[in-house]
Amino acid sequence: MNYDPRAENLQGISRGMRDQAEVREEFIEKVGLFLQSDGVPRIAGRVFGLFLFDGETRSFGDLVAELQVSKASISTATRILEDRRLIKRVGRPGQRQDFFQLIENPYPDMLKTLAAGLQKTRAEIDASLSEIDPQNTGAAKRLAHYARFYGVMVAMLDAAAKDLAAKG
Amino acid sequence: MNYDPRAENLQGISRGMRDQAEVREEFIEKVGLFLQSDGVPRIAGRVFGLFLFDGETRSFGDLVAELQVSKASISTATRILEDRRLIKRVGRPGQRQDFFQLIENPYPDMLKTLAAGLQKTRAEIDASLSEIDPQNTGAAKRLAHYARFYGVMVAMLDAAAKDLAAKG
DNA sequence: TTGTTTGTTCAGTCCATGCTAAACAAACAA
DNA sequence: TTGTTTGTTTAGCATGGACTGAACAAACAA
Numbered sequence: 444m445n446y447d448p449r450a451e452n453l454q455g456i457s458r459g460m461r462d463q464a465e466v467r468e469e470f471i472e473k474v475g476l477f478l479q480s481d482g483v484p485r486i487a488g489r490v491f492g493l494f495l496f497d498g499e500t501r502s503f504g505d506l507v508a509e510l511q512v513s514k515a516s517i518s519t520a521t522r523i524l525e526d527r528r529l530i531k532r533v534g535r536p537g538q539r540q541d542f543f544q545l546i547e548n549p550y551p552d553m554l555k556t557l558a559a560g561l562q563k564t565r566a567e568i569d570a571s572l573s574e575i576d577p578q579n580t581g582a583a584k585r586l587a588h589y590a591r592f593y594g595v596m597v598a599m600l601d602a603a604a605k606d607l608a609a610k611g
Numbered sequence: 612m613n614y615d616p617r618a619e620n621l622q623g624i625s626r627g628m629r630d631q632a633e634v635r636e637e638f639i640e641k642v643g644l645f646l647q648s649d650g651v652p653r654i655a656g657r658v659f660g661l662f663l664f665d666g667e668t669r670s671f672g673d674l675v676a677e678l679q680v681s682k683a684s685i686s687t688a689t690r691i692l693e694d695r696r697l698i699k700r701v702g703r704p705g706q707r708q709d710f711f712q713l714i715e716n717p718y719p720d721m722l723k724t725l726a727a728g729l730q731k732t733r734a735e736i737d738a739s740l741s742e743i744d745p746q747n748t749g750a751a752k753r754l755a756h757y758a759r760f761y762g763v764m765v766a767m768l769d770a771a772a773k774d775l776a777a778k779g
Numbered sequence: 780t781t782g783t784t785t786g787t788t789c790a791g792t793c794c795a796t797g798c799t800a801a802a803c804a805a806a807c808a809a
Numbered sequence: 810t811t812g813t814t815t816g817t818t819t820a821g822c823a824t825g826g827a828c829t830g831a832a833c834a835a836a837c838a839a
Contacts, residue, residue, distance in 0.1 A: 460744065461742050463743070463744050463747070466739060466742045466743060470754070473736075482648075482650075484796085485797080486798080495750075496754070497750070498749045498750065503816070504815080512798080512799085513798070513799050514799095514800095514816070515800080515816095516797080516798060516799075517816090518816060518818085519798090519817090521816095522817095539806075539813095539815060540814085540815065541815080541816070548756070550760040550763075553760070564645055567641055567645075571634060571638040571641065574628070576628065581666045582664050582666065585666060585713075586663065586664070589663055591775075591778075592718040592721070592775065595775055596768075596771060598771075599767040599770065602767065603763045603764060603766075606763055607759075607763055610759075652826085652827060652828085653828095654827080654828080672785080680828075680829085681828065681830070682786070682787085682830095683787080683788080683828075684827080684829075686786060687787090687827090687828090690787095707783095707784060707785060707836075707837070708784085708785065708786090709785080780839100781838100782837105782838085782839080783836100783839100784837080784838100785834100785836085785837100786833105786834085786835085786836105787832105787835095788831100788832085788833070788834090789830105789832080789833090790830095790831090791828105791831105792828085792829080793826100793827090793828085793829100794827085795825090795827100796823100796824090796825090797822105797824080798821105798822085798823085799820100799821090799822080799823100800819100800821090800822105801818105801819085801820090801821105802817105802819075802820095803816105803817080803819090804816085804818090805814100805817095806814085806815085806816105807813080807814080808811100808812080808813075809810100809811085809812080809813100
C-alpha cells in the first residue's frame with residue numbers, strides 16, 4: 444500500500460478524524476429531522492443544514508444537484524425558509540439563476556416567531572376565560588393557570604430573543 | 612313568550628353572557644387544536660381540554676360518551692396524556708371502570724419534557740461539531756451558534772419550569 | 780364453569796401532506 | 810420572432826398517521 448496524500452487531505456491527519464464529507468452529510472440529515480419534528484418539510488431542513496455547514500452562497504441549481512431532489516421541492520423549501528427568515532434570495536447581475544444565502548443570526552427572529560404563535564394561543568385561552576360564568580370559579584382558575592403557562596413561555600422566549608440578539 | 616327560569620340558569624343572568632355549554636364545547640375544541648399543532652392527536656387534546664374545563668374525575672366510559680369517539684381512541688388518548696403526565700388514572704374500589712383526573716400543576720413537567728427534547732437536539736449538534744475539522748472555522752462557528760440557540764431555549768425553559776413550580 | 784363489563788390491540792379506512800414529473804411562465808439570447 | 814434557461818404551479822402518487830370497528834384479554838359476578 445503506497446502513501447496517498449489525497450487520502451490524507453480528505454480524511455484528515457490527526458488520529459481518528461472522520462471523513463468530513465460524511466460528517467457534513469450526517470449533519471445535513473440531522474437538521475432535516477430537527478426541522479421535520481418542528482412541522483417543517485424535511486427537505487427544507489436539509490437545505491437549511493446545508494447552508495449552516497457550508498456557509499456559502501448557493502444557486503437554485505446547486506441545491507437541486509446536491510440534495511438530489513426535484514426542482515419543485517427546492518422551490519417550496521426555499522420559499523418556506525425565506526418566509527421564516529432563515530435564508531434570503533440574493534440577485535446576481537448577469538446571472539439567470541437565483542442565489543441564496545444564510546441570514547446572519549436568524550435565531551432572535553426564530554424565537555420571536557415562536558413566541559408570537561404561543562401568544563396567539565394564550566389569547567384564545569383568555570378569550571374563553573372571559574366568557575366563563577364568574578360563578579364557575581374552578582374552571583376560571585384552571586383556565587387562568589393554563590393561560591399563565593403560555594404567558595410564561597412567551598416571556599421567556601422574548602427574553603431569550605433579546606439575549607441572542609445582543610450576543611450576535 | 613313566558614318566563615322560563617331554566618333558560619335563565621343555563622344562559623346566565625347578566626347581559627350577554629353566552630351559553631356555558633357552548634363556551635365549554637368551544638374551549639375543548641380549541642385545546643384539541645392547540646395540542647394537535649404540538650404533534651399530539653386531536654382527540655387527546657380534547658380530553659385534556661375537557662378535564663381542564665370540568666376539573667372533575669371522569670370515567671373511561673364518560674369520555675367515550677361525552678366526546679363521541681371510539682373506545683380505541685380514548686384508550687390511546689388517555690395513554691398519551693398519562694405518558695405526558697397531564698392526567699392520572701385513579702382506581703376506585705368496587706368500580707370496574709377506570710377513572711382519570713387532572714394532575715395538579717402539570718406545567719412544570721411539561722416544560723421539563725420540552726426542555727429535555729431540545730437538549731437532546733443540542734447534544735446532537737454538539738456531536739457533529741466535535742467531529743468538524745478544526746481548520747474549518749466557519750462551519751465550527753455556525754454550528755456553535757446553532758447549538759447555542761438550543762442551549763438558550765433549554766435554559767429559559769428550565770427557568771420557566773422552576774418559576775411555575777414555585778407559583779403552584 | 781358461564782356470562783358481563785371494560786380496556787387494549789389489531790386490521791383496515793380515510794385524510795393530510797410531502798414529493799415528483801410535467802406543464803407552464805418569465806426572462807433573456809440570438 | 811424562435812430557442813434556451815430557470816423557477817413556479819399543478820396533478821397525481823405514495824407515505825404516514827389518526828380514527829374506527831371488531832376481536833381479544835382481563836377482571837369480576839353468579
